[in-house]
Amino acid sequence: MPIYQIGPKRLVVGAHYGLKEWIIQRVTAIVMVIFTFVLLIDYCITGSPTYEGWSGLFANQFMKLLTFLALFSLFYHAWIGVRDIWMDYIKPVSVRLTLQVLTVLYLVACAAYAVQILWKV
């Protein structure tokens, strides 16, 4: 038995076996569900939206932080999902790695834009 093999089944290659990503995918999903319901409840209370009402909602510090958390969750969630798509369909390592790097850069840029939008209000 080679020295890097621990136990009869597991080949230790330094990977995390995806558990961390699996949990993050679910936690971020729950954050976004909560945010969706907050928006929905706000829509039900205020009825037809106006600019004052809409911008006032996001001017509130608590809502701003909740929105930031929801958007941050969205980007992390998207990273894991898109990474899974590349891992499933793109086999050549060079192409896969390139796409993964581009995905990360794209999402970081989106996150910066989101921060800019939120803290302008």
Next chain:
Amino acid sequence: MVDAPQNIKKDRPIYRNIGLAQLIKYRLPWAGKVSILHRISGAVLFLLLPFILYLFDQSLASELSYQKFQAFTSNILVKIISLGLIWCFLHHFCAGIRYLLLDVEIGVEKSEANRSAIFVFSLGVALTAVVGLKMFGFY
């Protein structure tokens, strides 16, 4: 099921490294359809993130940009694209909640899982219809 007659097994097509031609006529169960649509809707939302953020920006930046946002989103083409995105979101949302429930072992049983898949797909379409009718001013 272990003792199923051999001749039934023999008639089934066997797919290894499934190709595009085979994929088209491959009959997925409802859970499979919901699953691939979950992936496709997620990918579409990912690709159109800048567009969604742009709309969010326009709606929030100022009174003037809010008016521009309203004018922009009253365009018929923008409405159709937005409705497509709304379906993507609603399907992804409903199917995602189904997965969270499956994770805590709710509805894992085969017939239940099939029913919940049909329910989730229908709910996504129905909620999109509700939003769509509102968008096009039917109520």
